[in-house]
């Protein structure tokens with residue numbers, strides 16, 4: 261079984277608990293659905309939030325979705341001056357028997373502008 265890395269990002273509207281939980285849920289669901297994987301396939305998930313998002317841990321949304329036995333970690337993205345604000349990112353490692361070229365990395369809402377080189 262191959263280990264693959266999946267990336268995703270979403271820009272949210274505000275630094276509130278609801279916005280972080282809703283945005284994280286949308287992002288996780290997009291990555292899982294587009295790559296047709298379940299929590300059983302996941303090895304670990306790392307979340308980052310830009311320094312302007314501190315109202316909730318994105319991992320809390322993942323646990324609410326049932327990621328109870330998946331190792332999770334939240335950390336802060338580098339605060340590069342001028343970088344896009346209010347962005348939640350994830351990096352998931354999963355067991356997927358497909359070539360890297362068939363994976364779907366998900367950049368949602370305003371975050372689509374971060375990786376225009378990727379097919380949407």
Ligand SMILES: O=C(O)C(=O)C[C@]1(C(=O)O)C=C[C@@H](O)C=C1
Pocket residue numbers: 267268269337349374375
């Ligand atoms: O992929 C993203 O989310 C980006 O913002 C792009 C990028 C990059 O330059 O490759 C920049 C910062 C992130 O930590 C990861 C990757």
